[in-house]
Amino acid sequence: MHTLAEENYLKAIYKLSLIAENVSTNQIAAELATKASSVTDMLRKLADKLLINYTRYQGVSLTQTGEKVAVNIIRRHRLWEYFLVEKLHFKWDEVHEMAEEMEHISSNELIDRLDEFMGFPTRDPHGDPIPDCNGNFKTNDLKAISAVDVNTCGIISGVRDHSSSFLQYLEKQGLTIGKKITIKEIITYDNTVVLQMNNKDLQISRDVANNLLIAL
Amino acid sequence: MHTLAEENYLKAIYKLSLIAENVSTNQIAAELATKASSVTDMLRKLADKLLINYTRYQGVSLTQTGEKVAVNIIRRHRLWEYFLVEKLHFKWDEVHEMAEEMEHISSNELIDRLDEFMGFPTRDPHGDPIPDCNGNFKTNDLKAISAVDVNTCGIISGVRDHSSSFLQYLEKQGLTIGKKITIKEIITYDNTVVLQMNNKDLQISRDVANNLLIAL
DNA sequence: TTATATTTTTAGACAAGCCTAAAAAATTTA
DNA sequence: TAAATTTTTTAGGCTTGTCTAAAAATATAA
Structure with missing residues (x-):
């Protein structure tokens, strides 16, 4: 579907969008520990694929499609974190890096079955909401x-x-x-x-x- | 640890080694649906890393290290297949591609816990033996x-x-x-x-x- | 054993994703 | 508002892993 790098950019942009509407190249570079020039390259690519709205020097925002993809990655990440803690008994501080890899497994059927297997949890081990299979989730009022x-x-x-x-x-x-x-x-x-x-x-x-x- | 491509080459070489001691460039190319020239490039790289024994025009075999890595990938593949069928109720014909992605998740701790979670199964859904955490498994006498x-x-x-x-x-x-x-x-x-x-x-x-x- | 066919390697190129250095645009400061 | 600073983009290069085309080595056949 999308490359590993693309998915990581979309996730980063989504995360930064929660703080400020428009996301800057430098913010993305910092979030992904990469260089601004690399970010610019990728932004052009993501814009070509209609996953972000991008005008040179103006920062970016996710399109509806882009946001859907990002939320889906977050859904996968949080479900795997839940699995690792609840089923494999990892501690909450041990699961992030593993889930970071697992979130890129592409099958949605797999994720939906995993969700069902665990009883459709709504929060991951850190309290973050888990989007359902339609991408809906309670916004945290914390x-x-x-x-x-x-x-x-x-x-x-x-x-x-x-x-x-x-x-x-x-x-x-x-x-x-x-x-x-x-x-x-x-x-x-x-x-x-x-x-x-x-x-x-x-x-x-x-x-x-x-x-x-x-x-x- | 190793790149995705490296892991796939090691797995292919391992698989072909079961049929004939020495594996040829063309056999690997066929197995991985790639070109012989690409294979040659990768063989040099794997040889540099001491994962295979390789002399130009002479075919390859895995070193002990290479075989260990390959068996570990197979362990991961088969445990995930078992998980998909036994826990998520996929059919035995649906799990190969998913496991193909999941086998590259790198944490051994994760795999060992998954193994324990499922009660240390010894056969995957297709009847193939699952190597234990030391890489030991019964050879199929079928x-x-x-x-x-x-x-x-x-x-x-x-x-x-x-x-x-x-x-x-x-x-x-x-x-x-x-x-x-x-x-x-x-x-x-x-x-x-x-x-x-x-x-x-x-x-x-x-x-x-x-x-x-x-x-x- | 020489000619032919096959296999393998080399040479050179390309895309993805990253980098550094320099240029251009935007923003801040004076 | 002009100068200085910061941000962003462009230009050009590198690595990984792939490719095609051609050359070299090996294997097969006459």
Whole structure:
């Protein structure tokens, strides 16, 4: 269907589109750890295939077709992550790279059967929504802990940083998906956040609070 | 670890090595549906990496390392085929192309866990042995139906042709792995073979008899 | 054993996807 | 608004893996 490189570009553009409508060449280059000139080459190719809207110097956005392809890649990625954690018992910080490879297996029939086999899960192990076979999924209505008021309580439901070091840290602190927490205090000196979980207090840095999402 | 192309060449060389010790450039080209000149290029590369023994004009054989890599690819292929049939309920004629992609997912940890998840199967859906995590597997001691004497009986245990048209034909005739059959007669005119299965007679062509394997 | 046919390799080219260096366009700053 | 800076594109090159056409080596046949 599409080459590996094309799929990775579409995924990157999709991800960056969530932050800002129009995506710049440099942003894509940074996301994919490649050079701006390489990005320009690929953008022309993707535009030729009608997967993106592209005018020189003006940045890009996905076409409807492009977005469909991107969402499908994300569906495949998240379903394989779910499989790896729920069926093969990998930890949530171990699955990203494997899923990065597996998401390029092309058969949709395979993915739909995998979905069925696992009971049509709606969230991956990091709390991100899994698109269904039509590409529909609930948009996450989550807030970073750093963005809520003191005394708010909520359920840990997602992360912004998917790096294994961050996920390992959360695991160690017991800050995993589903846990109920209350934001007790924000220390003005360095924005450290004091949480309560299972009747115990826990301090997390501003950085961690920025990357940990809760449902209110 | 190795590129997709390298893995496919190693697999092809391994497969051809089972028929004849030394494998020729043209044989590999035919197996991979490519040109002899392309094969020569790749052989030099594989030889540089010490994966094959290669002298110009003399054909090739796998080194120990090369064979290990090849067997590992076959292990991955067959485990994924097993997964697709046993867990996702695909038919045995539908899984080859998918497994062809999946066999290149690189993590060995993933494959070992998949193996465990499925209870360490020893045969794939076509009856081929699945190498264990050390690369060991039972060699198939099977015979083509065309190669056994009249009145022999045995269990259908493998196929030589993995094409979906052949597998679909077998399925339709009920000639699936595990079935007990007796070779009743070989019609001298065209070598048609008359089988008995479940007390019913069944005629198969010489071609089919050549590609259907039984354990005695 | 020489001629013919086949197989294999070499030479040179091409597409995909990447790179560096330089030019062009857009943006920011003064 | 002109100058400086940043961003993006172009130009040209590299690697991988493929191809065709031609040359070289090997195998077969007369």
